[in-house]
Amino acid sequence: MNAKFKKIIPQLLTLAFVALIFGFFSYNAQLNMENRGISFGYGFLSQESSFDVQFSLIEYDGSHSYFRAYLVGLLNTILVSVIGIIFATIIGVIVGIARLSSNLLINRAAAYYVEFFRNIPLLLQIFFWYFAALRALPLPEDAEPIFGVIFLTIKGLFIPAFVWNNLDIFIYSLLAAIISIIIIRSYSKKLRENEGKHLPVLYISLGLIVGLPLVSFIIGGVTLSFEIPELVQLAKTSFRFNGGLGLPPELIALTLALALYTATFIAECVRAGIQGVNKGQKEAAASIGLTPNQVLKLVIMPQALRIIIPPTTNQYLNLTKNSSLAAAIAYPDLVLVFAGTALMQTGRAIEIVSITMLTYLTLSVSISILMNWYNKKIAIKEK
Amino acid sequence: MFKKIKQMTSLLAVVAVLFGFATESFAAKKSKTLKNTIKQGFVKCGVSQGLPGFSNADASGNWTGVDVDVCRAVAAAVLGDANKVKFTPLSAKERFTALTSGEIDVLSRNTTWTLSRDADIGLTFVGVNFYDGQGFMVRKNSGMTSVNDFKDGISACTNIGTTTELNMRDFFNSKGISYEPVAFEKADEVVAAYDAGRCDTYTTDKSGLAAQRTKMSNPDDHIVLPETISKEPLGPVVRQGDAVWEDIVRWSLNTMIEAEEYGINSGNADSLKTSDNPAVKRIVGAEGEMGAALGLDNDWSLRIIKQVGNYGESYKRNIADTGILPDRGPNEIWTNGGLLYTPPAR
Numbered sequence A: 001m002n003a004k005f006k007k008i009i010p011q012l013l014t015l016a017f018v019a020l021i022f023g024f025f026s027y028n029a030q031l032n033m034e035n036r037g038i039s040f041g042y043g044f045l046s047q048e049s050s051f052d053v054q055f056s057l058i059e060y061d062g063s064h065s066y067f068r069a070y071l072v073g074l075l076n077t078i079l080v081s082v083i084g085i086i087f088a089t090i091i092g093v094i095v096g097i098a099r100l101s102s103n104l105l106i107n108r109a110a111a112y113y114v115e116f117f118r119n120i121p122l123l124l125q126i127f128f129w130y131f132a133a134l135r136a137l138p139l140p141e142d143a144e145p146i147f148g149v150i151f152l153t154i155k156g157l158f159i160p161a162f163v164w165n166n167l168d169i170f171i172y173s174l175l176a177a178i179i180s181i182i183i184i185r186s187y188s189k190k191l192r193e194n195e196g197k198h199l200p201v202l203y204i205s206l207g208l209i210v211g212l213p214l215v216s217f218i219i220g221g222v223t224l225s226f227e228i229p230e231l232v233q234l235a236k237t238s239f240r241f242n243g244g245l246g247l248p249p250e251l252i253a254l255t256l257a258l259a260l261y262t263a264t265f266i267a268e269c270v271r272a273g274i275q276g277v278n279k280g281q282k283e284a285a286a287s288i289g290l291t292p293n294q295v296l297k298l299v300i301m302p303q304a305l306r307i308i309i310p311p312t313t314n315q316y317l318n319l320t321k322n323s324s325l326a327a328a329i330a331y332p333d334l335v336l337v338f339a340g341t342a343l344m345q346t347g348r349a350i351e352i353v354s355i356t357m358l359t360y361l362t363l364s365v366s367i368s369i370l371m372n373w374y375n376k377k378i379a380i381k382e383k
Numbered sequence B: 001m002f003k004k005i006k007q008m009t010s011l012l013a014v015v016a017v018l019f020g021f022a023t024e025s026f027a028a029k030k031s032k033t034l035k036n037t038i039k040q041g042f043v044k045c046g047v048s049q050g051l052p053g054f055s056n057a058d059a060s061g062n063w064t065g066v067d068v069d070v071c072r073a074v075a076a077a078v079l080g081d082a083n084k085v086k087f088t089p090l091s092a093k094e095r096f097t098a099l100t101s102g103e104i105d106v107l108s109r110n111t112t113w114t115l116s117r118d119a120d121i122g123l124t125f126v127g128v129n130f131y132d133g134q135g136f137m138v139r140k141n142s143g144m145t146s147v148n149d150f151k152d153g154i155s156a157c158t159n160i161g162t163t164t165e166l167n168m169r170d171f172f173n174s175k176g177i178s179y180e181p182v183a184f185e186k187a188d189e190v191v192a193a194y195d196a197g198r199c200d201t202y203t204t205d206k207s208g209l210a211a212q213r214t215k216m217s218n219p220d221d222h223i224v225l226p227e228t229i230s231k232e233p234l235g236p237v238v239r240q241g242d243a244v245w246e247d248i249v250r251w252s253l254n255t256m257i258e259a260e261e262y263g264i265n266s267g268n269a270d271s272l273k274t275s276d277n278p279a280v281k282r283i284v285g286a287e288g289e290m291g292a293a294l295g296l297d298n299d300w301s302l303r304i305i306k307q308v309g310n311y312g313e314s315y316k317r318n319i320a321d322t323g324i325l326p327d328r329g330p331n332e333i334w335t336n337g338g339l340l341y342t343p344p345a346r
Helices: A002-035 A066-098 A104-118 A124-135 A167-195 A201-221 A249-275 A279-287 A290-331 A332-346 A351-376 B002-019 B026-030 B032-040 B066-079 B095-100 B115-120 B163-175 B188-195 B208-214 B243-263 B280-284 B288-292 B302-305 B311-320
Strands: A151-153 A156-159 A161-165 A224-229 A230-235 A238-242 A245-247 B043-047 B085-089 B123-127 B130-132 B134-139 B153-160 B179-184 B203-207 B221-223 B233-235 B236-238
Touching: A066 A249, A066 A290, A066 A332, A066 B095, A104 A238, A104 B002, A124 A249, A124 A290, A124 B188, A151 B153, A156 A249, A156 B163, A161 A167, A161 B221, A161 B311, A167 A201, A201 B130, A238 B153, A249 A290, A249 B130, A249 B288, A279 A290, A332 A351, A332 B179, A351 B221, B002 B123, B002 B153, B032 B043, B032 B066, B032 B243, B043 B066, B066 B085, B066 B243, B095 B123, B095 B236, B115 B123, B123 B134, B130 B188, B130 B208, B134 B163, B134 B208, B153 B163, B153 B188, B163 B179, B163 B203, B188 B203, B188 B208, B203 B208, B208 B221, B243 B280, B243 B302, B288 B302
Parallel strands: B043 B085, B153 B179, B153 B203
Antiparallel strands: A151 A156, A156 A245, A161 A224, A230 A238, B123 B236, B130 B233, B134 B203, B134 B221
């Protein structure tokens, strides 16, 4: 009893101390706000925002609420983070493996890339991609089409948009294909383990993922056409593209900068992971007759991933948080739209900053949980 | 009763003298900001990150501009030296938080006086030092000569955190034109993006457009369209709840404007102490006890005029002579057909 009590006392004291600090700060803030005649409350979230945002994934204009503006910013932050993470991972894995290449040219090129991009501050890189690279892009009227339908201009990247008919049927067919692939895979695994038979899973999967949607086109009434961007004249020397899908240059520059910067760190994680696998493993795998591809896929990578995943999670978190630098180049992310314009228009600094902090915390924790789950899944299962 | 209080105050004053507090007047005691400013020895002033004519730092870090002059006037009045100002460059987004948190004591940063800003977020606007309105800048070779030439899909570069964003929406909505707002945090980035061709038009206060035009790679390629789409009375702001400090900033600005109205400038201020006009004598501190009410000495206004100049001198030095807006327009004294009209200093 006494020992137990002794253990609990310091913990209770620490808890009380933390609570006291929080209490002091909130009391202090409250007092100061009262003194300065600032009211506090989250009621403003339902008020009309009356400002527009350049780029939004959901329907939004100034007649919507501040909460809607918050969602616009949040979705834009998630969008740039997800795209950034995908590209950073692809580039990072390729460069990480390239750094271990026996080909000197590939090896050195990868090393220079890593050292160059990870040692320049990210904000500078964002400015470089936005202001330097942007200036080099042609005006809409001078843009040379790529493949006849894609236009990369100073006002953004314009690509053909898909115009669907009966999109839902197409999506159902895609879902059906994915589900049947999962079933077939587990069936083939069972077959391999029980009877030692190999099914050509890859070809079956490919057939399904192409075949089923194809069927939806033929008998499901699904049609797809393209809307090609069209040059429109605004004034004597002002043009823009109408129709199609327009990606703002801010998004492109930010994604590029984030992906290229974070990829260097991921490349180092990948390199460390692969180098961390004992050489004997590779030799043992080769000696039992596995092909080099199988060695990488079945022996090296599963072990390397255990080393790669935890530090890579950090990089994903960094990328998500770094996306808040978007404000510098007018990409309407959470910080620009909500902690920027909305904060300014309402003057509710404490409320908005607290929501923004909580949002980033939630985002980061979600990524952490997801990556920890994946890490656990691939970790050594002691039996 | 009153006599008793008076007696007690004088008694207190004696005690204060004994303890060396004599320099602090009643007003100074009441105003925490004034007390702190005297203690620090400089006025904490929030300005823009670089807007020629309003607040702009040169290569050696000297700040000039009409907004800067308001802070200099306050420093001259309170501390006796117009150079005792610490300037803090702020983005549009940061400015109000910097003021309410006490990082600065005067915000003189081309800030539009609106109801919600004045009433809602713990700020008080003390006056107007520049009457402005929002306008549009376009490239000359675009052939656009009026906002009626705008077409659907026009992209407009601007700053975040300003009334500009809201006015722009009101304007385009009322015209029924769809537009693409591209909002940056810093003015320099807005200019760079517009200059590069990212946007078809650049919109902010007209004075800002005129000032920023001087920063473009080729200023003559751009024109400011004639239409004004909003009222933008710009003026200095203080924190709510310090009435004495509020009065000091308000009357420092008013002194500059009224001095021009009565023809008092940095050159003739001293000689006008013996003027026949009592109004003039009051402004230069030769008559009445104007300073005491503010917790200042009686030469406060004279110092403003001598060290900073009157409003007209400040305008000429910062805005007219630099070629930003040679025509004073509404920013002329009311007797000359402008909007500058101050309550009398008496």
